[in-house]
Amino acid sequence: MAALLRAEGVGATLGRRQILSGVDFSLAAGEFVVVIGPNGAGKTTLVRRLAGLLDGKGAIYLGDQKAEAVSPRLRARKIGYLPQGHVFHWPLSVADVVALGRIPHASGAGDLGVEDRAAVLAALEATGTLEFADRSVTTLSGGERARVALARVLAGEPQIILADEPVAALDARYQFIVLDLLRARARAGAAVMAVLHDLSLAARYADRLVMMDGGRIVAEGSPEVVLTRQNLAVTFGIRAKIDTVEGQLIVTPQAAL
Numbered sequence: 001m002a003a004l005l006r007a008e009g010v011g012a013t014l015g016r017r018q019i020l021s022g023v024d025f026s027l028a029a030g031e032f033v034v035v036i037g038p039n040g041a042g043k044t045t046l047v048r049r050l051a052g053l054l055d056g057k058g059a060i061y062l063g064d065q066k067a068e069a070v071s072p073r074l075r076a077r078k079i080g081y082l083p084q085g086h087v088f089h090w091p092l093s094v095a096d097v098v099a100l101g102r103i104p105h106a107s108g109a110g111d112l113g114v115e116d117r118a119a120v121l122a123a124l125e126a127t128g129t130l131e132f133a134d135r136s137v138t139t140l141s142g143g144e145r146a147r148v149a150l151a152r153v154l155a156g157e158p159q160i161i162l163a164d165e166p167v168a169a170l171d172a173r174y175q176f177i178v179l180d181l182l183r184a185r186a187r188a189g190a191a192v193m194a195v196l197h198d199l200s201l202a203a204r205y206a207d208r209l210v211m212m213d214g215g216r217i218v219a220e221g222s223p224e225v226v227l228t229r230q231n232l233a234v235t236f237g238i239r240a241k242i243d244t245v246e247g248q249l250i251v252t253p254q255a256a257l
């Protein structure tokens, strides 16, 4: 299937450090790709580079157009970026925060139309945040805020979703709900990439896994191909038990090496 997002030989330098180098990556419509890697591997940097928030070597394409040739407004409509550990600084209501996700679609006056309101409501419902739609985001728990941040992204109905640790703050039930939601977006035709730390969840949800280390992609493919004892030892520095239970790969980290 044609890639909605493609990176060719991308790099990024932060401070004076080369953080990413020579990364080739693609994300097709209908695909759910999960990126894994140890702390400092460059996952967030890759997500930010793909989202157009960092410059660097290489090229990024949206469809067959270079990303920088696409207007910022259209880019914002196409790409939904969920940052890691998003912090809200303003005491806006949850409904208003989620409505911000419609800004790239707004008319000149910025008013919400019928479609906008429907998308906001659907995102609130899907993320279980409708029940506190009128509350200020600053009064919510960490997991509740994380779901509001996701709702804002979903409200924009982007073709491409780049989610950096979307379930890190969530309880076990909401981890499934949110990953089911992201997978459903992919099945409905979006191209979805998520960074996850839980390797069993990564295996369960990924159509394709991308393992990073030292700013590079070190393994890529099906969970069975990527999540080997050897790769987990070399890349994560862990000894792990790998089982298949009811067709699902389960990774149990056992010790740091």
Ligand SMILES: Nc1ncnc2c1ncn2[C@@H]1O[C@H](COP(=O)(O)OP(=O)(O)OP(=O)(O)O)[C@@H](O)[C@H]1O
Pocket (backbone or CB within 6 Å): 014, 015, 016, 017, 019, 037, 038, 039, 040, 041, 042, 043, 044, 045, 046
């Ligand atoms: N502004 C900066 N200046 C120098 N180094 C930076 C800067 N920002 C990030 N880094 C470094 O770049 C490397 C990659 O960071 P990045 O946030 O992409 O890692 P990550 O894989 O997302 O890690 P984590 O799992 O901890 O979130 C890290 O070693 C980090 O310290």
